[in-house]
Amino acid sequence: MVLITFDVARVVSIAAFLFFGITCLTSPYMADEFQRYGLARFRKTIGVLQLLGSVGLMAGFASPFLLIISAAGLSVLMLLGIVTRIRIGDSFYETLPAGIFFVVNGFILLIAAQQT
Secondary structure (H helix, E strand, O other), X not given: OHXXXXXXXXXXXXXXXXXXXXXXXXXXXXXXXXXXXXXXXXXXXHHHHHHHHHHHHHHOOOOHHHHHHHHHHHHXXXXXXXXXXXXXXXXXXXXXXXXXXXXXXXXXXXXXXXXX
C-alpha cells in the first residue's frame, strides 16, 4: 500500500510542479502574485526550480539519487513558500497548498531514502 501511495504522490507532484513551473514563468497572474509576495525578482528562478524538480522526480524512476535531490529541493521550496505566505499574512487556506506539497514531497523523500 505504501508503494502505491508513493507512486501516486510522485505522479501528482510531477504533474503539479510541471504546471506550477510553466504557470510561474508565463502567467501574468503569477507575476502579480510574486509582486505581492515581494519576490518579483525571483519569479523566473522559482519557476525554473519547479520545472527542474518535476523533471528530477521523473528522472528519479531511473536514478534514486535524482529522486532524493528533487524531492528534497521541492520540500525546501514549499517550506519557503509556507514561510512567505505567513510573512505576508495570507490565510490558512491560501497557505494550505504549499503545506500539502511540503508534506507530499517530504513523504516522497522519506520513502526514497529508505529504499536506497
